[in-house]
Amino acid sequence: MPLRRLALPLFLALAIAGCLPISAPPPQGLQPPTPALAAAAGPGSSGLNDPLFPLLGNGGYDVQHYALDLDVHVPSNTITATATIVATATQNLSAFNLDFSGLTVTEITVNDLAAVHTRSDPEMTVVPALPLMEGSLFTTTVSYHGTPRPLRDPAIGFAALGWNHAGNLIYVVSEPSGAMTWYPNNNHPSDKATYTMRVTVDKPYTVAANGELVKIEEQDGRRATYTWTMDAPMASYLATLVIGDLVRVDNERSGQVRIRNYFPTEDANRLAIQFSVTAEMIDYYSAILGDYPFETYGVAVLPFHLGYALETQTLSIFGNDGGMEGVIAHELMHQWLGNHVxxxxxxxxxxxxxxxxxxxxxxxxxxxxxxxxxxxxxxxxxxxxxxxxxxxxxxxxxxxxxxxxxxxxxxxxxxxxxxxxxxxxxxxxxxxxxxxxxxxxxxxxxxxxxxxxxxxxxxxxxxxxxxxxxxxxxxxxxxxxxxxx
Known part of the structure; x- marks a missing residue:
């Protein structure tokens, strides 16, 4: 999508760099529409006619950035969250859809003005107060809460997709459709965007996610907020979180690529040895294809048998049964071909x-x-x-x-x-x-x-x-x- 290759406006760049809530877009998106625009504006499509999943994804806009702010209570599996979505209108829009499943929405604004929304799960239709001009950047903020539930998909009958809760552990594995279980999005691989995630949890839980861990902020001595940024475009199904009793283990680097893994505390030593081959693999694939495309890589290993592994961007998800060398290589290769391409x-x-x-x-x-x-x-x-x-x-x-x-x-x-x-x-x-x-x-x-x-x-x-x-x-x-x- 060529629109994504344009330089980000200053307000957006500053918001991402400072990990601040993203403000409204430039004044062009707030100007009252002309009568001609209002007459010409129409709703974006509620699906992208994908050959396998025709209703996944939505038409009429191209997401540039997701800023997700989640307060997570792990034992009860409840969240209070705000998703701020910066997108470019690809047509004159009177309404647009987001893919979102299950959770309760309390408020939606578009360009800081209250918006009307209706739901027919998993579709959520948003009607902004003012029509959106084709080519304009606009910001949608969705406040929501509840208990995220995974979904079953015909593509993977043996796995629960999206947000999963297992006692004192939360993990996200979404391919192909599960991203809509925990944040509103344009749920199709053709619309890639950058991400900022701010996740607040009780101590001593650790939060692992895509990209770079920018900072950890203490909250009243009992809680902590982890801020992660993914500055390379990422498809919605590749976004992940793992929250639990995890220890971070940094491996030997491959050139400039930092390798950080998150292992269950009780099994960290064995797993560190098992995944120590990663740097050599990165060197090998880089020599064939070109440099590894991101700044970091690693894995998050869950403390039980998962039965599969998933190449979530920069942080592949494994069960404690999945560390065979061929599988490690397979998920790593996806970072080039699958995630970056x-x-x-x-x-x-x-x-x-x-x-x-x-x-x-x-x-x-x-x-x-x-x-x-x-x-x-x-x-x-x-x-x-x-x-x-x-x-x-x-x-x-x-x-x-x-x-x-x-x-x-x-x-x-x-x-x-x-x-x-x-x-x-x-x-x-x-x-x-x-x-x-x-x-x-x-x-x-x-x-x-x-x-x-x-x-x-x-x-x-x-x-x-x-x-x-x-x-x-x-x-x-x-x-x-x-x-x-």
């Missing part, structure tokens, strides 16, 4: 999971010796063939995290590498990452880069792997260098 729609999810699966195996091949990748990929090909795996680019919501996406997605990349050779393959991957860094990309965008960089028309070849109903044959080539040198 994000799919345009959920049907492009193979661009996340296929890449992370393949690069996880590149790491293991690098560690275990050449031959691991070739042998492993042939084995997975046989399993895909036996299982009649469908096309990774044409999945539905119920199978977007299936082996079709992960394994046939990874095989799509392996087949491309066999087809064009190592040198061209790694140039394609580097250019794909460079070109779309910080933004969103579709499958068509990936194919376009492959065609351009290779100098070949690979459209039919890649379409067969990505969209073909049958698994294509393996190209008859041999890999000679798993490092891309």
């Amino acid at each position: 994000t799919p345009a729609t959920w049907q492009d999810i193979w661009l996340n999971e296929g890449f992370a699966t393949y690069f996880q195996r590149l790491w293991l091949d690098h560690k275990l010796g050449r031959g691991f990748l070739d042998t492993g990929m042939v084995s997975y090909y046989k399993l895909l063939k036996a299982g009649h795996a469908g096309p990774p680019g044409a999945v539905g919501a119920h199978d977007m995290f299936s082996s079709t996406v992960y394994e046939r997605g990874a095989w799509t990349l392996h087949a491309l590498r066999l087809q064009v050779g190592d040198e061209a393959f790694f140039r394609i991957i580097r250019e794909y990452y460079r070109r779309h860094a910080g933004g969103n990309v579709s499958t068509a965008g990936f194919i376009a880069v492959a065609n351009e960089v290779s100098g070949q028309d690979l459209t039919e070849f890649l379409n067969n792997w990505i969209y073909g109903p049958e698994l294509p044959p393996i190209p008859e080539e041999t890999i000679t260098d798993t490092e891309g040198n």
Whole structure:
């Protein structure tokens, strides 16, 4: 979204830098609309027609920044919160929608003027006092409270998405739709924004979140406020919080990248050893793709078996059963491809999971010796063939995290590498990452880069792997260098 590339207005930059509540936008957004504007203004759409989740996300605006101020009582799982959302109108707006589920809203203002709202969970329609002009920056403030509840999604039937409460622990795992369980947002990966989170908790709880921990402020000796900032654009499903009895462990740096992990106090020593490989992995992937895209990285490990891990931006979430080296590599790789380069729609999810699966195996091949990748990929090909795996680019919501996406997605990349050779393959991957860094990309965008960089028309070849109903044959080539040198 090119609007996000514009410099932030001074008021917004100061608000973020000082971690202050964000004030109203410049006077242009407060000017009374002309009669022509009022007549032309209309409501933004209540969904973005995503192929898998048509009602997720909303039209008519582009969010620039979320400032979330949450007061959390962990034992009772209750919050009192304010979300301040700075956005740019992409059309003349008489009303717009936010995705928000369950919690009680007490007040909404738009540009400091009281706004009317109606709810049909999970949609919340906001009607500002004055229509909003296309291109104007506007600020929406939502005050709310209650007990956040996770939701069930057909994409992940085994997991509760969004805000989760487990005794004296709170954790957020939202992919694909759970972000709306704890703050109002434009809940689609195509609308990325920066974040400030101020979270107040009772002592001795610790708060971990995305990005940089800016400060911890004492509140009357019994409470503390943690302020976190995420200055790189982030999709709503990647925003996270973990609140609990956690100890912070700082690992060896990778260049300028600070590595900070949050572990359960009773298991910190074992986990620190298990995740100590992170710096070496960052160096390895940086040599292939380009520098790690953020200033920090780390993991938050929960004190129980989770059954999966999630690549929340700069702070991946693991259960205490999930620290296998391949999984650590997989979630780290997502920081480049998935988080910094994000799919345009959920049907492009193979661009996340296929890449992370393949690069996880590149790491293991690098560690275990050449031959691991070739042998492993042939084995997975046989399993895909036996299982009649469908096309990774044409999945539905119920199978977007299936082996079709992960394994046939990874095989799509392996087949491309066999087809064009190592040198061209790694140039394609580097250019794909460079070109779309910080933004969103579709499958068509990936194919376009492959065609351009290779100098070949690979459209039919890649379409067969990505969209073909049958698994294509393996190209008859041999890999000679798993490092891309």
